[in-house]
Amino acid sequence: MIIVLFTIVTYLIYVLSKKFYKKLNLAIFHPLLLAPILLIALITIMHVSANEYMEGSKFLSHMLGPATVAFAVPIYKNLSIIKKYIGTIVISITTGTLVAMISTFLLSKLIHLSDDFIVSILPRSITTPIAMEVSKEIGGLPTLTTVFVIITGIVGGIVGPKVIKWLSIKTPIAKGLALGMGAHGVGTNKALEYGKQESVFSSLAMIFAALFTLVWGALITTFI
Amino acid sequence: MKIIKVILQICFLHVFLILGAVLKYFIPLPIPASMFGLFVLFVALCCNVIKLEWVDQGAKWLMAELLLFFIPSAVGIINYQEIFSLQGLAIVFLIVISTMIVMGITALTAEKISAKKKGESH
Structure with a gap:
C-alpha cells in the first residue's frame, strides 16, 4: 500500500516538476532538484523519514536496472555509427574518465575531504548503478556515491x-560525448535537446565511461 | 494500448536483467548485473534471437524517464548532514570545476579527432 502511494506521489511530483521546468526553463528548477526538494518538504510535513520514503519508493530506483539494460537498444540501432567512430569514442572517453577521476581526486585533496568521502566521490561522473558498484569495490559508501552522482548530473546539465558554447564545439559527436561523459544519464537527457545524433553519442559515452571506470576502479584496487 | 505494450516490454527487459544476474554469479568480475544484462540483450539483438520491436518501446520509455528513477535516491541526501555545511558547498564547487574540465577536455578531444579525420578524407 505504502509502496503504491509513494510511487504515485513521486511520479506526480516528477511530472509536475518537469512541466514547471519546461515552462520556465531555469536551471534551478531542474526536475532532479525541484522534485526531491518538494518531496523532502512533503515527507517532513508528514513525519516520514527519508529511509522510510526510500524503502517505499524502491520500485522506482529498481527501474534503473532495466533502464541500464535498455541502453543495448540504442547501441544496436547505431552499430554502424559506432563502427565508424570507434576510435574517436575510445580515445575521448579514455581521456574523459581519467581526467574525471584525477581532477576529482586532486580537488578533493585540495578541500581536505576525508578518505571515506574521497573514495565515494571518485566514480561520480558515471551512471548510478555502476558508480555504486565501483564505489563498493574501492571501499567507498555507495549511498554517498549516489548523492555525488546526482549532484554531478544536475551540475553537468547546467554547465x-x-x-x-564557450569552446564553440560544433560537431554532434563532440557535444554528445562531452555530455554523456560529464553527466551520465542527465547529460544524455540534455543531449536530446540538441538532436538525435548528439543523444546517440551521449548514450554511447555514458556506457563506455561506465565500462572504463570499472576498469580503472579494478586497477586502483589491485595496485593500492 | 501503447501503455500496455510499454509495460509488457519492460517486464520482458527484466528477463535480461535476470540473465545478467546469472552471468554475474558465474563471472566474478566487479560488473553489475544490469551491465551484463545490457550485453546479453545486445548479443540477442545482433544474433536475431529477439526482434527489435519486442523491446523498442519499453526501452525508449525507460530511457526518456531516466530522471524519475534517480529521485528516490536524491531524497536520501537529507541523511548526509555534512552536505548541508561549508564542506558541502566546497564539494559542489569541486564538482562544478571538475565537470567543466571533464566536459571541456572530452569535447575538445573528440572535436580535434573529427577535424583530423575530415581533413584526411578530403
Whole structure:
C-alpha cells in the first residue's frame, strides 16, 4: 500500500516538476532538484523519514536496472555509427574518465575531504548503478556515491551547454560525448535537446565511461 | 494500448536483467548485473534471437524517464548532514570545476579527432 502511494506521489511530483521546468526553463528548477526538494518538504510535513520514503519508493530506483539494460537498444540501432567512430569514442572517453577521476581526486585533496568521502566521490561522473558498484569495490559508501552522482548530473546539465558554447564545439559527436561523459544519464537527457545524433553519442559515452571506470576502479584496487 | 505494450516490454527487459544476474554469479568480475544484462540483450539483438520491436518501446520509455528513477535516491541526501555545511558547498564547487574540465577536455578531444579525420578524407 505504502509502496503504491509513494510511487504515485513521486511520479506526480516528477511530472509536475518537469512541466514547471519546461515552462520556465531555469536551471534551478531542474526536475532532479525541484522534485526531491518538494518531496523532502512533503515527507517532513508528514513525519516520514527519508529511509522510510526510500524503502517505499524502491520500485522506482529498481527501474534503473532495466533502464541500464535498455541502453543495448540504442547501441544496436547505431552499430554502424559506432563502427565508424570507434576510435574517436575510445580515445575521448579514455581521456574523459581519467581526467574525471584525477581532477576529482586532486580537488578533493585540495578541500581536505576525508578518505571515506574521497573514495565515494571518485566514480561520480558515471551512471548510478555502476558508480555504486565501483564505489563498493574501492571501499567507498555507495549511498554517498549516489548523492555525488546526482549532484554531478544536475551540475553537468547546467554547465554542459555553457562549456559547449564557450569552446564553440560544433560537431554532434563532440557535444554528445562531452555530455554523456560529464553527466551520465542527465547529460544524455540534455543531449536530446540538441538532436538525435548528439543523444546517440551521449548514450554511447555514458556506457563506455561506465565500462572504463570499472576498469580503472579494478586497477586502483589491485595496485593500492 | 501503447501503455500496455510499454509495460509488457519492460517486464520482458527484466528477463535480461535476470540473465545478467546469472552471468554475474558465474563471472566474478566487479560488473553489475544490469551491465551484463545490457550485453546479453545486445548479443540477442545482433544474433536475431529477439526482434527489435519486442523491446523498442519499453526501452525508449525507460530511457526518456531516466530522471524519475534517480529521485528516490536524491531524497536520501537529507541523511548526509555534512552536505548541508561549508564542506558541502566546497564539494559542489569541486564538482562544478571538475565537470567543466571533464566536459571541456572530452569535447575538445573528440572535436580535434573529427577535424583530423575530415581533413584526411578530403
